[in-house]
Amino acid sequence: MAVSPEFLKAEREQPWRVELRSKMKNKERTALTRVHMNEVDARERILSNIEVNQGLNQVQAMAEAQRCLDCPNPTCITGCPVEINIPKFIKHIECGNFADAAKTLKETSTLPAVCGRVCPQEKQCESQCFYTQKMNAEPVAIGYLERFAADWEQNSGQMAIPEQAPANGIKVGAIGSGPAGLTFAGEMAKKGYDVTVFEALHEIGGVLKYGIPEFRLPNRIVDVEIDVLKKMGVKFETNFVVGKTANVEDLQEEGYKAFFAGSGAGLPRFMEIPGENYIGILSSNEYLTRVNLMNAANPTTDTPIISGKRVAVIGGGNTAMDSVRTAKRLGAERAMIIYRRGMDEMPARVEEIKHAQEEGIEFLTLTNPVEYLADSQGRVSQVRVQKMGLGEPDASGRRRPEVIEGSEYLIDVDTVVVSVGVSPNPIVPDSLPDLKMTRWHTIEVNDDNLQSSIPFLFAGGDIVRGGATVILAMGDGRKAAAAMDEYLQKNQ
Amino acid sequence: MQNLNTTFIGIPISSPIVVGSCGLSSTVEGIEKLAKAGAGAIVLKSVFEEEILMEYEKNVLPNVGPMGNDLEFFDYYDYQIKTEVLNKYVQLIKEAREKVSVPLIASINCRSTSEWMAYAVKLEEAGISGLELNLFRLPFHTSQTSEQLEDEYITIINKIREKVRVPLAVKISPNFTNLVNFARRLSATGIQALVMFNRYFNIDFDIKNEQVISGGAYSNAAEYMLPLRWTSILSNRLECEVVASTGIHTGEAAIKMLLAGARSVQVVSAIYKNGPTHIRAMLHDIDSWMKEKGYESIDDFRGNLSQTMADNPEIFERVQFMKYFSDHKA
Numbered sequence: 001m002a003v004s005p006e007f008l009k010a011e012r013e014q015p016w017r018v019e020l021r022s023k024m025k026n027k028e029r030t031a032l033t034r035v036h037m038n039e040v041d042a043r044e045r046i047l048s049n050i051e052v053n054q055g056l057n058q059v060q061a062m063a064e065a066q067r068c069l070d071c072p073n074p075t076c077i078t079g080c081p082v083e084i085n086i087p088k089f090i091k092h093i094e095c096g097n098f099a100d101a102a103k104t105l106k107e108t109s110t111l112p113a114v115c116g117r118v119c120p121q122e123k124q125c126e127s128q129c130f131y132t133q134k135m136n137a138e139p140v141a142i143g144y145l146e147r148f149a150a151d152w153e154q155n156s157g158q159m160a161i162p163e164q165a166p167a168n169g170i171k172v173g174a175i176g177s178g179p180a181g182l183t184f185a186g187e188m189a190k191k192g193y194d195v196t197v198f199e200a201l202h203e204i205g206g207v208l209k210y211g212i213p214e215f216r217l218p219n220r221i222v223d224v225e226i227d228v229l230k231k232m233g234v235k236f237e238t239n240f241v242v243g244k245t246a247n248v249e250d251l252q253e254e255g256y257k258a259f260f261a262g263s264g265a266g267l268p269r270f271m272e273i274p275g276e277n278y279i280g281i282l283s284s285n286e287y288l289t290r291v292n293l294m295n296a297a298n299p300t301t302d303t304p305i306i307s308g309k310r311v312a313v314i315g316g317g318n319t320a321m322d323s324v325r326t327a328k329r330l331g332a333e334r335a336m337i338i339y340r341r342g343m344d345e346m347p348a349r350v351e352e353i354k355h356a357q358e359e360g361i362e363f364l365t366l367t368n369p370v371e372y373l374a375d376s377q378g379r380v381s382q383v384r385v386q387k388m389g390l391g392e393p394d395a396s397g398r399r400r401p402e403v404i405e406g407s408e409y410l411i412d413v414d415t416v417v418v419s420v421g422v423s424p425n426p427i428v429p430d431s432l433p434d435l436k437m438t439r440w441h442t443i444e445v446n447d448d449n450l451q452s453s454i455p456f457l458f459a460g461g462d463i464v465r466g467g468a469t470v471i472l473a474m475g476d477g478r479k480a481a482a483a484m485d486e487y488l489q490k491n492q
Numbered sequence: 493m494q495n496l497n498t499t500f501i502g503i504p505i506s507s508p509i510v511v512g513s514c515g516l517s518s519t520v521e522g523i524e525k526l527a528k529a530g531a532g533a534i535v536l537k538s539v540f541e542e543e544i545l546m547e548y549e550k551n552v553l554p555n556v557g558p559m560g561n562d563l564e565f566f567d568y569y570d571y572q573i574k575t576e577v578l579n580k581y582v583q584l585i586k587e588a589r590e591k592v593s594v595p596l597i598a599s600i601n602c603r604s605t606s607e608w609m610a611y612a613v614k615l616e617e618a619g620i621s622g623l624e625l626n627l628f629r630l631p632f633h634t635s636q637t638s639e640q641l642e643d644e645y646i647t648i649i650n651k652i653r654e655k656v657r658v659p660l661a662v663k664i665s666p667n668f669t670n671l672v673n674f675a676r677r678l679s680a681t682g683i684q685a686l687v688m689f690n691r692y693f694n695i696d697f698d699i700k701n702e703q704v705i706s707g708g709a710y711s712n713a714a715e716y717m718l719p720l721r722w723t724s725i726l727s728n729r730l731e732c733e734v735v736a737s738t739g740i741h742t743g744e745a746a747i748k749m750l751l752a753g754a755r756s757v758q759v760v761s762a763i764y765k766n767g768p769t770h771i772r773a774m775l776h777d778i779d780s781w782m783k784e785k786g787y788e789s790i791d792d793f794r795g796n797l798s799q800t801m802a803d804n805p806e807i808f809e810r811v812q813f814m815k816y817f818s819d820h821k822a
Contacts, residue, residue: 271571272578273606274613274655317564347563370606386606395553396563403604405644420568439551467565 003083008074011088020091021070030131034138035064042358046328049214052355053117053147058096061148065094068140071130076142079128082108082475086125090145102153103160105146110183110478113154113221114208115471116147118318120349124469154224161231165192170488173198173251173259175242175428178206179470180262180461182229183477189232191485196235196256198242200427203293206264207462208470210289213322215329216352243431248457258456258488260480261443262473265462267423271314275372276418280306280380284315284323284419297330308415310334312383314369315419316346321353323417324361335361336411340368340388345398366390368401370408372416382410424463432457440466449483450476458484494782495789496775498532499733500756501622501659501684503595505532508750508778508790509771512687512737512758513538513599513624513663516768520587527592529768530775532756534596535661538626539581539611541602544573578611582618595621597661603629605648612652622659625649628690638669642677649681661735663687666718672726679730686726687735687758688719710761715739720752725808727753728800741765743777750778753795 011017038054039045045052056064068090076086085104092101105112121143126132129139153159170193174181177199188195203209205222230236242248248259268283270276287305290296296305311327313320316339328335337356339346342365346353357363366388373382387407390399424442429435436444436453443452443459450458460476462468468476496507511534516522518537526534548570581598588596598615600623602608612623627648631641649662660683668674678686694707716739727734736749737758749757762770787793795801799808 265565269568269572269575271568271610272575272614273610315568317567319564347567368606371609386604395549396566400549403606405605406647408606420571421565423572465562465565467562 003077003085005073008077008085009072011085012070012072016095017070017088017091020094024066026069029067029069030135030137032063032067034067035060035141035144037141037144039355042355042360045215046325046359049329051218052215055151056141056144056148058098061093061145062096064141064145065090067131068094069130075128075130075133076125076140077128079125081124081469081472082478084108084125084146086142089149090140090142093145093149098149098152099156099158101145101149105149106160108478109146109471110186110474111179111208111222111225111470112146113150113224114179114217115474116143116145116150117217117221118212119143119146119469119471121146122350124471151221154221159224159228161228162186162190164190164232167194167233168192169194170492171196171254171256172484172488173242173256175259175261176200176206176263176425176461176463177204177226177236178262178264178461178473179208180264180473180477180480181206181260182225183474184260184262184460184481185234185477186229186232187478187481188484189229189234191481193485193488195233196237197229198240199236199238200241200263201289201293202238204236204238206262210293211285211319211322213288213292213326215325216322241427243427247431248428258458258484260477260484261428261452261457261459261463262461262477263425263428263463265422265466266425268418269421269423270418271369271420273369273371275374275380278372278374278380279378280308280414281372281416281418284313284319284417285422287323287417288319288326291326291330305330306415307331308413310336310411310413311415311417312336312338312369312411312413313417313419314338315421316341316348316365317419317421318348318352319422320417320419321348321356321361323419325356325359327415327417328359328361332415336364337361338364338367338369338383338385340366340401341398342366342390345390364411366401368403369416373410380413380416383413383416384408384410421467422462424466428463442466449486450480451483451487455487458487494779494787496532496778498756498790498794500533500595500735501597501661501733503533503621503659505595505756506530507532507771507775508746508754508756509774510735510756510758511535511763511771512760513626514760514764516760516763518584520584520591523584523588523596524591525768526763526771527594529771531594531768531771533594533621534592535599535624535758536581536584536596538599538601539577539615541574541600541604541607541611544577545570545603547573578614581615585615585618585620589619597622597624599624599626599663601626601628602648605644605651608648609651609655612656616656616658620658622661622684623652623656624661624663624687625652626663626690628663628665628692642668642674646677646681649678649683653682659684661685661687663690663737665690665692666722671722672729675726675730679732683732685733685735685755686730687737688722688726689738691715691738691760710764711739711741712761713739713741713745716741716745716748720748721808723749723754724752724797724802725799727795727798743774743781746774747778747781748797750790750794751797753798753801755794 089101089104125142126139131137132139174197268285307330311332313324371384375381387404388401391402394400458480461473511531513535598620600611666689696707719736723736733755736754741762
């Protein structure tokens with residue numbers, strides 16, 4: 001999928017790009033200040049699930065696009081896992097050709113409206129921007145512009161249905177409807193395959209729906225993409241757990257020739273500390289899924305979630321931020337992040353941390369739970385934490401957390417959300433005894449084509465990577481589709 | 493066969509030979525062999541928090557991908573490793589329980605107080621007969637006094653005591669400034685046994701290549717004298733049982749420890765060298781000696797040569813050779 005320098009150079013030398021560059025000197029471009037994302041005020045947004053980031057308007061987007069220098073050596077592309085032609089789509093925005101900008105994005109990214117919202121651009125493309133690398137200045141807001149172009153397409157009512165090859169009648173299955181599975185389905189549908197997506201939950205979208213809250217990624221954004229797939233003929237089977245409802249062999253008997261496993265990482269991890277089984281302690285997976293997909297925030301539902309007033313969320317990743325900000329929106333008076341390292345070591349996106357801080361989330365960093373205490377009913381009432389110090393950097397380059405003995409103290413809580421990571425979903429692998437797995441319980445695949453030890457099974461996304469960004473999962477879906485197509489054509 | 497019954501951490505056992513924590517007890521097959529050979533109890537291989545942390549640092553964190561995209565996956569992976577290690581240990585205990593009737597004792601070594609507690613709770617839930625705390629950390633902190641270090645150990649034991657109900661043994665090193673005082677403090681926490689002493693990983697130098705290498709792994713048969721002295725001194729001074737360990741390679745050495753007042757002895761190196769059947773040979777030697785001496789049970793002679801019972805108690809306190817070398821002719 002690598003973009004050759006020659007190709008990029010040829011694209012850059014197209015007359016419209018040359019002309020655009022000549023309209024404004026680089027000095028003028030670099031003198032512009034980076035646009036600020038329009039946001040709903042923190043006091044207002046914590047009262048509902050309204051999306052926090054409101055996107056850029058056309059004027060803002062075109063102004064920000066002017067900052068891009070259209071570099072001869074666009075290092076930003078090297079920071080993008082799917083190598084979006086970043087200068088090209090940005091220059092289209094500068095010209096006001098928003099449809100072309102969206103089209104450029106879709107050349108390599110299936111879900112740009114999603115990626116524009118949830119990808120960690122500050123660690124990826126924006127970290128490699130000329131402004132960051134050479135000027136020690138704020139990078140071009142690539143993520144904001146990506147979102148702008150994708151949203152423009154969605155709102156224009158001109159969502160293009162991709163061209164499709166004539167139907168070949170070959171049935172293939174995607175296991176899981178997250179970003180990897182959806183991308184795979186779209187790519188295979190384009191190639192003329194008869195694609196069915198099997199989703200264990202009652203909603204399509206996987207982690208995009210159950211894991212990421214509405215205030216960060218509205219469901220309607222995902223639904224637009226799902227509608228496109230439906231129009232392309234992709235079929236969806238919800239409430240269908242491959243490995244339980246039916247296994248792969250059953251589906252083969254129904255005529256499926258190959259499968260793509262993109263069933264994600266849905267197995268929550270815990271810390272195995274005393275008291276972790278008390279009532280009121282749950283995983284972030286359960287917490288977010290119940291709120292996002294099961295309407296559990298509504299007390300009149302069959303299985304409402306208890307809206308704790310003192311909620312502690314353990315962990316420092318994006319899922320932890322999503323959980324603690326959800327708790328705030330459910331009425332928590334004290335919503336806390338408890339994280340054993342410092343702010344600088346948190347895996348969460350800088351933007352999510354900033355939003356959380358604005359919303360009044362407390363950050364108890366260098367603090368780690370060691371035990372939970374319960375009331376007479378077995379309901380969690382306190383967490384015993386200990387203070388941590390930071391030692392020398394470890395192999396990840398972050399400073400190592402070290403226990404400060406004798407520093408323990410108690411915090412009153414009534415809900416605890418454990419958000420210390422997830423493991424790959426074991427149901428599909430467990431149903432396939434011959435499937436080779438890695439030490440991390442992920443599916444072992446050939447890196448070149450994502451084919452597993454079972455030739456007709458390809459895999460990608462979190463079930464292969466453990467933890468992947470949406471864009472990496474999408475890239476896997478795309479790569480696996482190409483490889484599966486080749487495999488099926490050879491084996492017909 | 494004479495009556496070789498005794499107790500370990502208050503649990504009746506059929507022989508005084510307890511297999512100390514080692515790799516021989518890391519599989520069900522290994523445990524079966526040891527039990528069949530006549531071990532009174534078996535201490536399973538220690539779970540080391542340090543090993544878990546080393547695996548996390550050496551094998552997990554370097555796998556964090558470019559741009560840290562999977563940092564969230566690996567951020568707390570040390571807890572996942574711990575869960576897997578403990579689950580495997582619990583599985584070993586459950587499977588071994590089905591096969592052998594001798595008491596199985598879990599052994600743990602942790603770095604932080606909180607982890608000691610977490611590990612202990614998890615292992616108690618697995619149905620172990622008792623827990624041995626492999627309680628030693630090489631004191632590196634220049635600012636920490638020996639008293640502070642001892643206090644830390646006492647805190648760990650007290651915290652575990654609060655959380656678990658199974659009998660506890662504490663295995664210590666001989667390297668304490670005032671061992672008698674510290675042993676009494678340990679005993680006062682309510683532990684059931686004090687195991688003296690643990691044997692540690694040693695370093696050595698390869699002078700040919702000028703490299704630091706690991707020292708010999710096994711004890712030798714002369715090392716029993718250090719635990720012999722302290723067993724004799726402490727066996728009648730503590731509320732808890734005293735269990736002798738290190739350098740006990742023969743039935744004769746085991747008899748000496750029992751005479752010193754040990755309730756049982758832990759053996760590892762001799763079994764590594766000679767195989768599990770060596771336990772049977774040691775028991776045979778003990779039995780023969782008892783018959784020869786007319787002792788019907790271990791209680792008949794246990795502690796006969798402890799400091800408080802010996803005819804010459806002052807010899808236990810002698811540490812300088814004094815006249816020995818001036819009279820000794822090589």
